[in-house]
Amino acid sequence: MLLKTCLSYLISMSSEMSQPAVSTEWLKKSQESTKEHLSVLDTTWFPDKDSSSDYSKQHIANASYMDMFRGVENTPLYPRNIPDVATFQMNARGSAVNKDDHVVVYDNTGNFGFFMGGRAWWMFKLFGHENVSVLDGGLKRWIGDGFETTDAVVQKGDGDFTAKWNPKWIRKFEDMKENLKSRKAQVCDSRGPNLFNRSASDPSTVHYPGAVNIPFPNLFNAETKTLKSVDELKKVYSDAGIDLSKPIIGMCIGGMSSCSLVLTAHLCGCPDVALYHGGFNEWRQRADATEIE
Numbered sequence: 001m002l003l004k005t006c007l008s009y010l011i012s013m014s015s016e017m018s019q020p021a022v023s024t025e026w027l028k029k030s031q032e033s034t035k036e037h038l039s040v041l042d043t044t045w046f047p048d049k050d051s052s053s054d055y056s057k058q059h060i061a062n063a064s065y066m067d068m069f070r071g072v073e074n075t076p077l078y079p080r081n082i083p084d085v086a087t088f089q090m091n092a093r094g095s096a097v098n099k100d101d102h103v104v105v106y107d108n109t110g111n112f113g114f115f116m117g118g119r120a121w122w123m124f125k126l127f128g129h130e131n132v133s134v135l136d137g138g139l140k141r142w143i144g145d146g147f148e149t150t151d152a153v154v155q156k157g158d159g160d161f162t163a164k165w166n167p168k169w170i171r172k173f174e175d176m177k178e179n180l181k182s183r184k185a186q187v188c189d190s191r192g193p194n195l196f197n198r199s200a201s202d203p204s205t206v207h208y209p210g211a212v213n214i215p216f217p218n219l220f221n222a223e224t225k226t227l228k229s230v231d232e233l234k235k236v237y238s239d240a241g242i243d244l245s246k247p248i249i250g251m252c253i254g255g256m257s258s259c260s261l262v263l264t265a266h267l268c269g270c271p272d273v274a275l276y277h278g279g280f281n282e283w284r285q286r287a288d289a290t291e292i293e
Helices: 002-017 024-031 052-057 085-094 115-126 138-144 173-182 230-239 259-267 279-286
Strands: 038-042 102-106 132-135 186-189 248-251 273-276
Touching: 024 038, 024 138, 102 115, 102 138, 115 132, 115 259, 132 138, 173 248, 173 279, 230 259, 248 259, 248 279, 259 273
Parallel strands: 038 102, 102 132, 186 248, 248 273
Antiparallel strands: none
16 A cells, blocks of 8 residues: 555656646655755746845745846847846856756746746746746745745755757747748737737737737636646637647747746647747837738
8 A cells, every 4th residue: 555655656746747837735745855856946026126035035945046037138129038048057056956956936926826937937948957847826825735934045055057048949020920921830829808909099909910819817727826727728728729739839028928828838738839039019019010910
């Protein structure tokens, strides 16, 4: 009986290790296991304040803080820009991330743990780290499930994380222009319907031609404040007319909430999914008027 229980636990752990999202229960058990090489990162970010101060007051024990926008040069086209390879590597190492770690990111922004968590997941993928997961429900779910937090900041040495650019996870303006001709990839937009659907009184309420609207909240269970099940997510995509066996590009305003489209499509088995980082902020500034619906 004991052997069966242990085997079941190991199978559960190994299957969830490869997932884009992990539960609070999984993380708690993994923290207690000496076999797990975990790097837990608080990636909470707010545009109007220093989020590291919140981390210093309350965080998951032994977690490090990582500012995903540290050293980033923002521009009018890319107000939520990405760092270069050297900067991301420096930031990850400074947060004690090692190349062989299973990185678990979480946030405390209140958006199911995925608004910044999903962006952090995508950025680690973009910079070549495959073994990364988002804590489902974020810090709020962790606390709600009765797990402890701390204000103790553990001093750690630098990690040995090595960043390597992986272009499969990103699409640029030129790629989106080409896609208008080839229609190779299906485009999903995570903005709310009030922004996606054209309004005569608001010129910003338009979208990329042929895109389908899958609003960010549709990916989550409103009662549990966690990600929907894989079967439920597959239905979200199929109801929107999306074929998960074909390429998908996620987009939003500037590459934040749409990271969760990339994550969930990947979770549902889509073999080719990427983020249009510039999003509609770039598209409406650079595309021709005939290339906007």
